[in-house]
Amino acid sequence: MDNIKHHLIEGSLFASVIIFLFLANIRTTLIAAIAIPTSIVSAFALMAAMNLTLNTISMLALTLMVGIVIDDAIIVLENIYRYIEEKHHTPYAAAMEGTKEIGLAVMATTLSLLAVFLPVGFMGGIVGRFMSSFGFTSAFAIAVSMLVSFTLTPMLCSRFVKPAPATGGGHSSKDSRFFRFLDGHYTRMLEWAMAHRKSMVALCGLTILSIVPLFIVVNKNFTPQTDQGMYNTYLRAPEGTSLAATTNMAELLAQDIRKLPGVTHTLTTVGSGSDRAVNTATIFVKLDDLDKRSVGQFDLMARTRELFKKVPAGVVTSVGQVNQVGGNANFNQADVMYAIQGPDLDKLAQYSNALLVKLKAMPGTVDVDSSMRAGVPEVRLDIDRARAATLGVSVQDIEQALNTLVAGQTASQFDAGEDQYDVVVRAQERFRGSPEGLAKMTVPSTKVGSVGLDEVVRMHPGTGPASINRLNRQRQVTLLTNVLPGFSQYGIQQGLQNDAKALGMDPGYGAAPTGQSKELGRTGYYFVLAFSLTFIFMYIVLAAQFESFIHPITILLTLPLAIPFGILSLLIGGQSVNIFSGLGLLLLFGIVKKNAILQIDHTNGLRASGMPLYDAIIQANRDRLRPILMTTMALVAGMIPLVISGGSGAEQNKSIGVLVAGGQTLCLLLTLLAVPVFYSLWDDFGRSLSEGRLGRMISRVRIRLPKREPAPVEAPVARQAGGNA
Numbered sequence: 124m125d126n127i128k129h130h131l132i133e134g135s136l137f138a139s140v141i142i143f144l145f146l147a148n149i150r151t152t153l154i155a156a157i158a159i160p161t162s163i164v165s166a167f168a169l170m171a172a173m174n175l176t177l178n179t180i181s182m183l184a185l186t187l188m189v190g191i192v193i194d195d196a197i198i199v200l201e202n203i204y205r206y207i208e209e210k211h212h213t214p215y216a217a218a219m220e221g222t223k224e225i226g227l228a229v230m231a232t233t234l235s236l237l238a239v240f241l242p243v244g245f246m247g248g249i250v251g252r253f254m255s256s257f258g259f260t261s262a263f264a265i266a267v268s269m270l271v272s273f274t275l276t277p278m279l280c281s282r283f284v285k286p287a288p289a290t291g292g293g294h295s296s297k298d299s300r301f302f303r304f305l306d307g308h309y310t311r312m313l314e315w316a317m318a319h320r321k322s323m324v325a326l327c328g329l330t331i332l333s334i335v336p337l338f339i340v341v342n343k344n345f346t347p348q349t350d351q352g353m354y355n356t357y358l359r360a361p362e363g364t365s366l367a368a369t370t371n372m373a374e375l376l377a378q379d380i381r382k383l384p385g386v387t388h389t390l391t392t393v394g395s396g397s398d399r400a401v402n403t404a405t406i407f408v409k410l411d412d413l414d415k416r417s418v419g420q421f422d423l424m425a426r427t428r429e430l431f432k433k434v435p436a437g438v439v440t441s442v443g444q445v446n447q448v449g450g451n452a453n454f455n456q457a458d459v460m461y462a463i464q465g466p467d468l469d470k471l472a473q474y475s476n477a478l479l480v481k482l483k484a485m486p487g488t489v490d491v492d493s494s495m496r497a498g499v500p501e502v503r504l505d506i507d508r509a510r511a512a513t514l515g516v517s518v519q520d521i522e523q524a525l526n527t528l529v530a531g532q533t534a535s536q537f538d539a540g541e542d543q544y545d546v547v548v549r550a551q552e553r554f555r556g557s558p559e560g561l562a563k564m565t566v567p568s569t570k571v572g573s574v575g576l577d578e579v580v581r582m583h584p585g586t587g588p589a590s591i592n593r594l595n596r597q598r599q600v601t602l603l604t605n606v607l608p609g610f611s612q613y614g615i616q617q618g619l620q621n622d623a624k625a626l627g628m629d630p631g632y633g634a635a636p637t638g639q640s641k642e643l644g645r646t647g648y649y650f651v652l653a654f655s656l657t658f659i660f661m662y663i664v665l666a667a668q669f670e671s672f673i674h675p676i677t678i679l680l681t682l683p684l685a686i687p688f689g690i691l692s693l694l695i696g697g698q699s700v701n702i703f704s705g706l707g708l709l710l711l712f713g714i715v716k717k718n719a720i721l722q723i724d725h726t727n728g729l730r731a732s733g734m735p736l737y738d739a740i741i742q743a744n745r746d747r748l749r750p751i752l753m754t755t756m757a758l759v760a761g762m763i764p765l766v767i768s769g770g771s772g773a774e775q776n777k778s779i780g781v782l783v784a785g786g787q788t789l790c791l792l793l794t795l796l797a798v799p800v801f802y803s804l805w806d807d808f809g810r811s812l813s814e815g816r817l818g819r820m821i822s823r824v825r826i827r828l829p830k831r832e833p834a835p836v837e838a839p840v841a842r843q844a845g846g847n848a
Contacts, residue, residue, distance in 0.1 A: 180254065188268075343613035373406060386410060725746055
């Protein structure tokens with residue numbers, strides 16, 4: 124939380140510096156910077172109304188919104204400043220006219236951004252339980268920022284903005300050497316793109332097609348592998364190991380772990396798993412703060428695995444991260460979990476052992492294990508029904524006797540003040556803990572009163588599974604493995620799925636991901652659903668704002684252009700596709716689309732004033748180059764603290780920052796050139812339809828209306844005093 128608070132403040136300062144670099148005016152910089160705290164603090168009221176809290180997710184949303192909430196203020200401010208500098212309006216008149224001109228574009232960008240983040244608030248599954256606060260918090264901050272840009276920003280501009288003093292030739296802030304360099308090169312590239320539209324379309328097509336190979340190459344995990352400052356180690360001794368022996372073994376390992384650099388303390392629990400097995404133990408390891416230790420968490424986890432190599436044969440160990448999405452510290456928790464289901468345990472053991480061998484051979488897997496716990500000592504009792512009938516002993520009597528004497532039965536309750544305790548009656552340990560003790564038990568008989576248990580049953584000592592797990596009423600065996608840093612959970616999961624298909628399992632048997640692996644698949648489904656809703660809602664909003672079915676298509680075409688650059692940024696930054704980078708992709712959609720709205724809205728305005736299509740495209744994109752660069756660089760500057768962060772939990776924030784900052788930076792030039800090209804192509808397409816066969820067909824349509832006869836004029840009615848008309 125402290126790191127995120129620092130990121131929020133630092134990002135705000137960096138974004139404000141970008142405004143000053145472009146406008147070179149301290150007053151305008153302060154006016155735009157005020158929009159950040161105003162929008163974020165105002166969003167607290169809406170969060171309180173929705174019973175949302177300030178946590179790592181909602182604070183992360185506010186940090187990401189720094190570059191968004193200032194965008195609307197920048198766009199309005201830049202347009203007002205342009206009216207003052209270029210059209211020599213007074214500050215008051217510039218605030219009125221500049222806000223009025225840019226109002227449609229700002230409203231369209233804000234409403235379409237709400238269409239991006241509101242679906243996140245309604246995501247389902249475990250991810251939706253804590254990602255809903257991200258979507259709602261972002262939507263609240265964005266909605267308030269539009270209100271600020273339409274009220275506070277124009278008012279402050281009208282009162283406090285003064286035009287920069289004119290230099291030798293009456294130059295404006297756009298005449299700086301830096302901006303003239305950008306404007307000149309961009310204009311030449313834009314003219315080339317308009318002259319080679321087919322080449323631009325081909326380039327955009329190749330860019331979109333590159334999504335497939337890039338998505339295959341990038342690692343895909345449920346959550347980013349981040350230094351949490353803590354991890355869990357698991358120990359399972361051979362079946363039949365006593366509680367005392369397991370505790371002694373776990374404590375010896377915990378002593379060695381506490382000698383590792385950066386380890387502050389450990390907590391050992393025995394028999395704490397879901398099956399309460401006394402031969403399992405968990406050692407929770409707490410590390411010092413990241414800035415106080417020189418060794419990372421994953422290096423310490425690797426050293427812990429080295430320590431586990433000296434445990435006796437037959438002891439199974441595992442080292443894993445603390446589950447971030449719920450669940451207790453359990454041996455049956457891992458990064459990848461794959462369940463095999465079927466009716467027969469022997470068959471399940473055969474299939475699971477075959478897959479276990481293949482799983483151990485996969486690169487990136489560690490702590491490979493199976494939930495099949497065979498070899499537990501047991502005694503199987505077979506009833507001699509003929510002898511039992513002769514002695515007058517029923518099967519139900521045998522069952523009831525064993526249930527009472529071995530498992531125990533609640534006889535009454537003992538009241539101790541406010542507490543109540545169950546009084547359980549069962550045989551002593553020496554009678555229920557060995558075959559000899561069981562043989563001395565007696566069962567009731569209708570003929571001789573009672574008989575020994577060994578007279579009516581045959582005992583067969585043997586071994587069996589520690590527990591029989593079921594999923595959807597089917598017996599199952601779960602394969603588990605942790606994933607080393609730099610490898611993909613999804614890739615290992617897909618490899619397991621392919622190997623399971625190659626086994627050719629009998630009918631009635633199947634395999635499917637479970638646990639975190641199952642949630643990874645559900646998360647992908649919900650994100651695809653959110654992306655689909657985003658496209659639909661954005662199209663509806665943009666179509667209503669522009670009163671056109673074509674312009675929204677031009678704007679939405681920029682979204683798939685941003686995806687490969689976002690994935691490429693993850694590859695360059697060594698990050699993976701996960702639930703946090705998925706949120707970053709939604710944010711990237713909103714930013715890229717906002718730039719396209721500014722370009723198209725101004726182009727429409729210039730064409731409405733009578734400017735030819737080509738000239739309007741060139742001039743509009745030149746006019747909007749500065750606000751687009753300002754908003755983009757302000758967003759990237761706001762992401763810098765996330766990208767370079769190295770504190771606790773930094774990896775999950777870094778995956779968002781790398782995707783948004785890198786993706787927006789890399790795709791900026793292509794979208795700046797592609798939007799005008801697509802705009803002109805759609806315009807040509809629409810004109811060809813109106814002037815082509817469809818236009819000729821429409822022009823031939825004549826609607827003949829029946830001639831209306833003029834209504835007869837009625838004479839005025841004369842009234843006589845005191846009489847009727």
